[in-house]
Amino acid sequence: MNPSSFTLVLFFFTLVLGLAVRSLKSKKPKGQLPPGPPVIGNLFHLIFNRLSHVWIHCLMEKMQTEIACFRFSGINVITVTSSEIAREVLREKDEALADRSESYSSDLISHGYREVIFSSYGESWKRMKKVMTTQLMSPTMLNKTLGDRTLEADNIVTYVFNLSRSGSMTKPINVRDVILTYCHAVMMRMMFGQRHFDEVAHDGGLGLKEKEHMDAIYRALDCFYSFNVTNYIPFLRGWNIGGEEAEVREAVDIINRCNDPIIHERMNLWRKKGGKETKEDWLDTLITLKDDQGMPLFTFDEIRAQCKDINVATIDNTMNNVEWTIAEMLNHPEILDKAISELDMVVGKDRLVQESDIQQLNYIKACSRESFRLHPANAFIPPHRARQDTTLAGYFIPKGSQVLVSRVGLGRNPKIWDEANVFKPERHLDGRVGSSMEVTLMEPEMRFVIFSTGRRGCAGTKIGTSMTIMLLARLLQGFEWTLLNGKNQVELVHANSNLFMAKPLLACAKHRLAPNLYPKIKI
Structure with missing residues (x-):
């Protein structure tokens, strides 16, 4: 030493x-x-x-x-x-347990606790949660942004289609890269009304700035979920113990450099130049909301904090879940076959699966639930803090x-789950086989956690479900996924800093629909 x-x-x-x-x-x-x-x-x-x-x-x-x-x-x-x-x-x-704990990471990510995820319980938090629930995540807004999500679902199958045809039939495809491309593009469309920050990636993938943005979001999240000593000894904050503070500062700076110019430009458009004919995305909504006196409801810092909330909330769960689900299916071909059979029966092979089909895709939702149970993105939900004894x-x-x-x-609690470490989607179909009962991604009995519940529960359960199941269904319907040559199993090992797969999933894809069903990329 x-x-x-x-x-x-x-x-x-x-x-x-x-x-x-x-x-x-x-x-x-x-x-x-x-x-x-x-x-x-x-x-x-x-x-x-x-x-x-x-x-x-x-x-x-x-x-x-x-x-x-x-x-x-x-x-x-x-x-x-x-x-x-x-x-x-x-x-x-x-x-009684609705508060949040303070940390260097949460303070920096939230710009001094000006948003929903990290802020303590109080009137300001209630105001922001109400906007998130009744405005951004309302049925009206989700219906309005359906076209954006469908556009990116079309883009992603064509992106994979092009990747699978760009080389030999055994060329590996980075499944995580595909998933992240979809998640980031959907988030950008709904929040900012555009897919890219600056330069357009015409191949349907992400540009360098989008990749940098996404990487920064994940690094900030890792810092937030870590058990850093400064979370419990506040006077050590600012000393960069272990280098984590520098890491989160750099990540937040990158996110700000990407987001802030769009927010500034749009605020200037709405508040100084008279705006535009309609509110087209979440950012328009945040900027144009008024208080009881007719003044703007949110400041610039509050809007950028809310945008960062959306950044971190719309990516990690979907990415982690879809990657693990496809990995588990590759290790259990009989499960993959059942999921494909359900898609062929419900949707067929003459059209692409749509969000309106999700209600009937019970087996695929059961597979997703099982992945959420076995492979959460992080070990714990964000900490709750006792407001009183x-x-x-x-x-x-x-x-x-x-x-x-x-x-x-x-x-993975054996008192709750039989064969707790085994991937068994059928366990989520108990009582539903042969009935009209729908499988959902909600888990009110808290036997495992997807979106949490209560005051601190996720406001975006519907959009989270739609993004996750739509992406999984599109990838399964559009392609025949197989292991790489020489492989007979995917190595199911999680990372150290979080519970993502330790290595990005690589697999081979062969299109299983008519070529005309894969639309042209729309930027």
Whole structure:
């Protein structure tokens, strides 16, 4: 160990020891906290266990508990892997646990908590959530933007069609790149009314600036979901411990450089030049909303924060889910065949699947649900923070505690799921076979987490469902997917920083529809 590393370790050890002693001296809680490891060492283990979520889940399994309390500095972090307790968190005690925890990453991404995802519960948050629900995600707006989503669904099948014909039939296609191309393009169309920032990529893929933008969104999200020591020791913020603060600053700067010129130009158009005939996208809506006095409802910083919310909310779940689902299907050809058979029966091969068909695609939705259960994008949902003293499962939860519902703990809990580690879409069809009951991506019983629920639940469940199932259905209907030559299985390994596939999925695609059904790329 070199001298500088030794000094850093010594600094952290001294800091952690001092904070642990302070924690022991803190006032006695008003009731019994959930079980947890000894107070001394929690923060030390957090610092030196890079995969913090693995360490937390292993400890909970060793303690044989579905609710645990970890003491990180002066903050109680409560982790939950039980569906019953998860329902208590997100439904029964929803209002008491509706706050958000502050961190360097969330503050920077949200421009000082001026939006919906990261802001604490209060009147400002309620105002923004109402706009998100009743304006941007309203049935009227989603119907209005249907054409944008359909256009990009057309573009993506033609993009893959062109890729599959550009070389030999065994040329590998980067499935993740295809998925991200669709997700980013749909988000851009609905938010800004355009597919590209500057230069157009005529092949149907993303340009360099779009790729840089998307990469920055993912890096910012990784920083937000990390268990950084500064999340629990605020006075260390700004010191760039571990380099993460520089990482999130760079990512947010890139997102701003991409988004801000469009926002400035559009605000100038609406507020100084008289606007245009109709409001065409989400940005138009945010800029033109008025308060009770007829003044603009949102400032520039609030609008750019809301746009960043949309950036981070519309990409990761769909990308992660569709990639894992196709990977699992390639490893289970019988499941892939069933999904194709459903598409051929419901839609046929004479037209492309549309959003209006999604209601009838129960098996494909069951496959998507199973991937959400087994392969969430991140180990925990965003942390909830106790606004007041409360209880969970009979344990005392002090005001200011962080509560983390585990996506992994719920989705792979053997008390909830038979053969919990096996990909079995049929489990989501129980009680629906031969009936008219529709499979949905909602999970009100919290047996696993897709969009969450309650006050902090996702406002975009309908658009999230539409994007995910539409993309999956288009890729399955349009192409015969096979493993690369020499491969008999896809290696199902998740990444370290998040739970995406560790390596992008590569597969071969052969078109299975008439060539005239693959439209020309429309930029």
